[in-house]
Amino acid sequence: MTVLLRVPPLAALADAALTYPEVGATAGGLPRGYRTVTRSVRVGRGQRSFDSCADGVLGWELHRRAGLGVYADRPTATPGAVVAVVLGIGRWGVVAPCRVVHAVDEPDRRGFAYGTLPGHPEQGEESFVVSRETDGTVVFTVTAFSRPGNLLARLGGPLARRTQDLYVGRYLRAATTFASP
Helix, strand or coil, X not given: CEEECCCCCHHHHCCCCCCCCCCCHHHCCCCCCCEEEEEEEEEEEHHHHHHXXXXXXXXXXXXXXXXXXXXXXXXXXXXCCEEEEEEEECCEEEEEEEEEEEXXXXXXXXXXXXXXXXXXXXXXXXXXXXXXXXXXXXXXXXXEEEEECCHHHHHHHHHHHHHHHHHHHHHHHHHHCCCCC
């Protein structure tokens, strides 16, 4: 975990090993031994809302609208993309490096999941998926499993969980801003 804001060279993280073994588990049953979160919000109706929200999620704009800094090696979240998500103010903050482990690209579901890389304060995975139900309702869902990845995160216990909950809420609110009128 970085406290002084220094984003690691993304190319150096391209071959780094993920920090957890259950890669891809946000697409199925969540593993035991982690804190899990699944939250959804209705973001609109119809094709335009679906496309707008999906484009915002895949283009990292969701994270920016949630108040995070985003340093990515690709303009969109595609498998293998490396991103450093930054929570902080000015030169101080936490840098959380991740790699996209899978993408969803179906007619009525789009999104991705990323997993933690060395230097991330947590270990685990988080997915961001936009879906369109049969009645046209567009729903955005965040699914995550995580556990502390270093001593500072373990000591931060309740504060770390509160921060994760805060940002999941920010993701949900940000997703609603993509809906077409």
